[in-house]
Amino acid sequence: MTTQTAKSTKDRILDAAEALFAEHGYDGTSLRGVTGQAGVNLAAVHYHFGSKAALFEAVFRRRVEDVNAERLSKLDELEARGPEHPPSLEEVLEAFLGPVLRLSARRDDEGWRRFMQLVGRCNSVSGEHMEPLRQVFQQVAARFFPAFLRAVPHLREKDLYYRLHFLIGSMSTLIADPLRIQIHSEGLCRSDDPDEVLRHLVIYAAEGFRAPTPVR
Amino acid sequence: MTTQTAKSTKDRILDAAEALFAEHGYDGTSLRGVTGQAGVNLAAVHYHFGSKAALFEAVFRRRVEDVNAERLSKLDELEARGPEHPPSLEEVLEAFLGPVLRLSARRDDEGWRRFMQLVGRCNSVSGEHMEPLRQVFQQVAARFFPAFLRAVPHLREKDLYYRLHFLIGSMSTLIADPLRIQIHSEGLCRSDDPDEVLRHLVIYAAEGFRAPTPVR
């Protein structure tokens, strides 16, 4: 029910593939299912993309740059304030998590929610088709690493690696299955309100990051 | 290279299925691959289990009771000390996370590591075959909920639901791909040392749980 009903064949395939890959995974999705939902011919996917694997790659290439550019842009803004105004831990967390959580809960664009669901799925699975996606997100995390380190200078690098990994795990499961927290909390937690989820996660992670370094 | 080379056909199928389901997922695993790795005939899986879905269920039924019984047993121990000695937050976290993390890194039993990898994968994916597994782990989390609530009495139920969900996300990604943190940290974090991972996660989560409740 989008305003544009005259999408190109390529985009219709991408939309359908995005939804089905996110819901059923790579192996659980058939090209006949994709082309059936897209309303196009089966051979069109090979004509426009070449193969199923290439289609999968095209699905995530379409959006991955946008979300990570937004995260890095927010980080750049924080660092551009100069060394006399170092960003707070909460600000770095906001830049790291905010774009991801907000895009995964956009009510006006179901495509982004599905894409983020796909990202969360790939982040949790060691599948072979998903390595390039994981690498891109890992590079963003690596860019954030020194900013986090400056915001919590009492941590050793090793401690920060652990805690950043814990944080990524929380973020991944949030976007991989946004409805789950709402179901488990019997509706107390509203997963369709990204700002509330973000507020809770930032407070939780900030105190976690500020925890003392393990002694032993 | 196990000491027992004389395993039954049923167990050989379960071992091979556990490894392949954990690595490639349900749809990415073929029964021919399972029986090939197990060294048994293809029809044996239908003779002993009935179907591929039933085999998948048998794989996780074999171990799921053990790990969750251990977690609940630890919780019972803590609560048996009586209301005058309430368990600390760190103790509840230890009971909740310890058995899972330790089993997922056992050096003497690769089967447990693979099983935990499968659990982590299912915990992150909304696949249809994995609902019973997720429900079992969710019931355990529900049992832990009041213990957590007593350990951090300043939290509203809603806050605890959020933070418990964040914690489960961290735990799931840890066991779904144990090697990832070691790779990303360039070897600084040793994922084959469950006690160290547990120590870091308990400290991180404890401070996160103790964070104040969001104001707005």
Added chain:
DNA sequence: GTCTGAGGCAAACGATCGTTTGAATCGTAC
């Protein structure tokens, strides 16, 4: 008009999937 190339189409390719069949093989009780 004719030619051209991009794109859409039905149909089929060989491979692999989960599942089923029916006979061969085994140990064991009689």
Added chain:
DNA sequence: GTACGATTCAAACGATCGTTTGCCTCAGAC
């Protein structure tokens, strides 16, 4: 030895998979 239930086996079933083929349509160049 014989009968019998339990297990294993090779072979095939129909369905579905990703991929390819060849032909059709059609808008723009000349």
